[in-house]
Amino acid sequence: GLGRPTPGLSQGPGKETLESALIALDSEKPKKLRFHPKQLYFSARQGELQKVLLMLVDGIDPNFKMEHQNKRSPLHAAAEAGHVDICHMLVQAGANIDTCSEDQRTPLMEAAENNHLEAVKYLIKAGALVDPKDAEGSTCLHLAAKKGHYEVVQYLLSNGQMDVNCQDDGGWTPMIWATEYKHVDLVKLLLSKGSDINIRDNEENICLHWAAFSGCVDIAEILLAAKCDLHAVNIHGDSPLHIAARENRYDCVVLFLSRDSDVTLKNKEGETPLQCASLNSQVWSALQMSKALQDSAPDRPSPVERIVSRDIARGYERIPIPCVNAVDGEPCPSNYKYVSQNCVTSPMNIDRNITHLQALDMFLPAHPSP
Numbered sequence: 063g064l065g066r067p068t069p070g071l072s073q074g075p076g077k078e079t080l081e082s083a084l085i086a087l088d089s090e091k092p093k094k095l096r097f098h099p100k101q102l103y104f105s106a107r108q109g110e111l112q113k114v115l116l117m118l119v120d121g122i123d124p125n126f127k128m129e130h131q132n133k134r135s136p137l138h139a140a141a142e143a144g145h146v147d148i149c150h151m152l153v154q155a156g157a158n159i160d161t162c163s164e165d166q167r168t169p170l171m172e173a174a175e176n177n178h179l180e181a182v183k184y185l186i187k188a189g190a191l192v193d194p195k196d197a198e199g200s201t202c203l204h205l206a207a208k209k210g211h212y213e214v215v216q217y218l219l220s221n222g223q224m225d226v227n228c229q230d231d232g233g234w235t236p237m238i239w240a241t242e243y244k245h246v247d248l249v250k251l252l253l254s255k256g257s258d259i260n261i262r263d264n265e266e267n268i269c270l271h272w273a274a275f276s277g278c279v280d281i282a283e284i285l286l287a288a289k290c291d292l293h294a295v296n297i298h299g300d301s302p303l304h305i306a307a308r309e310n311r312y313d314c315v316v317l318f319l320s321r322d323s324d325v326t327l328k329n330k331e332g333e334t335p336l337q338c339a340s341l342n343s344q345v346w347s348a349l350q351m352s353k354a355l356q357d358s359a360p361d362r363p364s365p366v367e368r369i370v371s372r373d374i375a376r377g378y379e380r381i382p383i384p385c386v387n388a389v390d391g392e393p394c395p396s397n398y399k400y401v402s403q404n405c406v407t408s409p410m411n412i413d414r415n416i417t418h419l420q421a422l423d424m425f426l427p428a429h430p431s432p
Contacts, residue, residue, distance in 0.1 A: 107139035144178030199231030207236035233263030299329030
């Protein structure tokens with residue numbers, strides 16, 4: 063029937079929509095209306111299905127491009143607005159599904175950037191390519207990740223056609239875009255899909271540099287837990303701590319210091335993170351304190367605990383008792399005898415019989431004294 067979607071595709075126009083469009087088509091045919099191709103573009107953008115159908119039947123080219131709209135086609139306009147039914151009508155009429163605008167944008171890119179999941183599904187299932195790049199080297203995955211469109215990103219990565227680590231002209235991956243724009247849940251999703259968090263952009267920044275730049279401590283923690291390199295430096299010699307200090311991102315600075323980021327590291331300008339911070343700011347104070355603590359004991363070795371015996375009791379106790387040495391390099395002592403019973407060196411009368419146990423009730427006053 064008319065209302066049944068094409069097999070394998072996301073829904074096209076429903077039965078009622080088609081019937082009303084066909085009725086309008088029959089009633090308007092005798093009028094011999096004249097349309098300008100520009101009207102097809104604007105009707106596609108505004109969701110005017112009946113007008114779109116009339117114009118297509120009248121012979122308007124579905125691949126007509128608007129000169130003053132970056133040479134976008136009606137399919138670009140419909141996809142950007144999320145009008146799946148009009149996308150379907152245009153494709154059926156012969157619209158090029160991968161047509162490019164002046165800035166090399168495809169209709170799929172427009173749908174993805176504007177969070178129209180059903181339009182994304184329709185276009186992909188209708189044969190749209192997922193990996194073309196626009197004038198800045200961005201794929202539809204980059205555009206959706208930048209805007210934080212979780213479900214669109216999830217769908218784009220669900221069929222295995224897209225490279226989760228693809229880089230645009232700046233060397234930025236979808237993960238870097240999601241990090242800079244603080245999309246925490248999307249960062250988790252991209253990690254679960256195999257995103258490489260140590261890929262470097264054109265200035266050799268990794269994701270952690272961008273987390274520091276944006277000041278999103280939640281993402282910074284996620285990246286560190288996933289083994290992102292805290293000590294990585296970019297082409298300017300800046301570590302994530304330099305970036306966080308310069309951008310006055312206090313929470314990130316505290317996090318990086320707690321993970322032993324080097325407060326004395328100098329970038330190519332000879333600046334330490336402390337010198338990148340605004341004088342007397344909260345960030346400056348935190349870095350100053352960290353540097354003072356390091357300077358006060360520069361040669362103090364950190365104690366390293368070594369387990370020299372997994373069971374000092376040698377099996378005499380039900381639960382093994384480990385022997386730990388955190389002082390020097392001495393091994394576990396061997397010239398001893400472990401005694402599991404009490405040792406009494408002088409005559410003592412010890413009553414080891416437990417005759418009864420008594421519970422002790424403790425009551426606190428209603429208003430305890432200060």
